Amino acid sequence: MIKLLDLTKKISLYKRDADKAKILKNISWLFFDKFVSTFLSLLSGILLVRYLGPDQFGVLSFSQSIFIMLTAICKLGLDNIVVREIVENDKHQDSIISSAFLMKSILTLSTYCILMLIVLPFGVSTPEKITLIFCLGLIFQPIGILDLFFQTRSLSKYLVISKVIGVIICSLLKFLCIYLEASLTVIALVFLLEPIITFGVLGYIYFSRSNQLKWRPKLSFSKFLLKSSWLLLLSSMSVTLYLKVDVIMIKYFLSFSEVGIYSSAVRISEGWYFIPQAMVISLFPTIIKAKAESLHKYYSQLQKLMNVMVWLSLFLALIVFFTGDYIIHFLYGEKYQAASSVLSIHIWSGIFVFLGFVSGRWLIIERMEFYAFKRSFYGALVNVVLNLILIPQFGINGAAIATFFSMFTSMYLAFYIDRRTRHIFYMKTKSLLFHSLWKKLYQYK
Template sequence: MKLIAKIDNFKNHAGIMKYLKNTSWLLADNVLKLIVGLFIGAWVARHLGPKDYGVFSYAASFVAMFGGIATLGLDSIVVRELVSKKHLNGEVIATTFILKVIGACIALLLLCAGLLLSDLSKEIRIIALFMGFSFIFQSVNVVRLYFQSIVKSKYFVMANVGSVIISAIVKISLILMDAPLIDFAKVFLFDAFTLSLFLMYFYIKKTNLKIIDYSFNTSLAKELLKDSWPLIFAAIASVIKLKLGQVMLGSLGSFEDVGYYAAASRLSELWFLIPVLLGSSIYPALIKAREVSPVLLKTRVLTITKVMLAFAIPFATIVSLLSEFAITLLFGDEFKEAGHYLAFQIWSGLPYVVLFAYSQVTYIEGMTKIHLYLAILSIVSIAIFNYWLIPLFGGIGAVYASLITALLGSCVMIILIEKDVKIFTKGAKYV
């Protein structure tokens, strides 16, 4: 009876139900992306084979390393502003969009310069260029931030579902037509374009803001960039931790190694969606908890961390044990070697998944410089360990480098945060 009463209380609690509904939409979205992305992605990999899939992944990784610049590290900062300054939402959205367009143009120019100065093949340069133009369309991502701030992610989800379905149809058609590698690079750009159209449609349909409400605010832009500039480096470092291994493998190893690494990443990175899924609903709640009291924020962060730890370790263990079977089932016997990569690679995401709520404290408390320090540490660590371990162990050496960097970065993050905030330890501020 007590259980039924608690369930009824949950149902009658407007705030709880609001976040549960939002999370349910995000769960449905990510399940769809998981199923479609995994199986269609595996089918594309089978179609291309380890070498061409390695070339495709190498180009995508090279482009992604510039993608952090395009975001300007604004996302979490903007959500915070949209939650706390609802009366200025029009200015925040317009200012953020303009900043993101500028960031995208800078990222694209730097990408072009990088391609010209590199010794990459003509094929890889053309593929990377197609992918790079997606930066421009990603500026519309500010719409997702708005829906996240008002805990109505269902509109973003609906936009994403439309884009995913169209993308899947196009990719299946290309596979059936035995299309060449370059056509799949064009789809990469097409995906960004269609998602931006769907986002704009739902935003125009669901927002009550008028044209007059939108204006670029120079003071606001300076304020946003002041908070976000360390996060630009953090965003770059985050991508580097995931992608630099593939780029260095292309230089120190072979494109077959890149193909194996990318296939394993396709599976290991799936559970990175968990923080994205929960964070979109939980982050606004953590901001409001901090407004009530530091103690409430600490309690919520600790609860989420314990739950994630109880889930993450058994999950990583199961994936590690079944890694070769999972890779062979999805990608075929040609990618069997990738199973060994996955067995270790799955553990590199463990600290990120477990500590995702804990890391949000840095945004809430304005401690964004920590991400700059971690960015520098990650770049140095991943470069050194890849350079050392790839020649010794081949492709799996890049996996070892990623795992070491993840563990090292998490330890340093905890040390820096606990110095001032005290979530895991007793201290004056969050006791």
């Protein structure tokens, strides 16, 4: 009997070690993808910023912001819901994924048609033309549902391969555009090409595998997913609104040139967000399983992850804060020197964004979609109101201040408002006050 228990224990430990190895491998692939993508995007972005100048780069950034806002709508808030449902109901994965694909396809096509009906009757100037080119990428977004198929199996290497191929090809084309002094329209077409290549490679990898999904969309699953995700859709729209509405409002109050200067700083500030994203994407299925084993283990993992997020974000914020002037001058040149003050303010928002990646997934696991929406709504409201007040007064620095306070509100303060989420607020507070560090120092004494 003892030998049997020992054997069972060994098998359990082996499985645990195998799971850890799989997670680490998955994280490694995701970090490789994000590192390569970020490096090449940053390099090509720097050269594009220098080549285009503040005014044309402002047009490009404005169009990208419209595209990102529409993408949030077309995703329907489904991605995290689909991952959760597949992990919890693996036998229905075929119907879940194929139903989500069909829903996204219908919405993306409808959205682009509506956009053309709005834009075309009034004539197409350069900003509108660039926006229409960018938003054509919406049509290819539903293929991204295959991401979730590979995510739930911790097969991130296939996602990485497809994304890295797309980034490398398009980065090389961007370098060529700069060398040949191509127009803004041609550069926009290169941006459009990236999702086409990425999703094309991903589709090829998927269809070359033997264990494919059986495409069986069902109305019942579509209704269930829509019912589960509509609040997340509103939440996602709110998040995108307070992330990108500043660009729209800068254009309204100031100019495309100011949009270009502001966006150049934000690119650097948000360039680090791949770190928490990669970590949380890989750990999400494991954290869901930890909840089934023990609430103590579940919340312990969440607290440790929050601690790591605070340390990472603070380290990066301090470096950028003290070297912001040099970074802007070195990367972009004298034309963009005004971006250094924006960067020094905006970088501190990252602390709450890093924490938000963790708490956002917690809300999904706990099926608290309504609270996710409320949190995002508060952030969007604060951002819009502060932008209206601060941009006319302080220009693009005002937009950076508004972003900081909107992140503080939505990713931190909003969790205190409701009793059901208040313990997450306290967990975040512990991380922000370095509670675990002081505890260890106290125990050491």
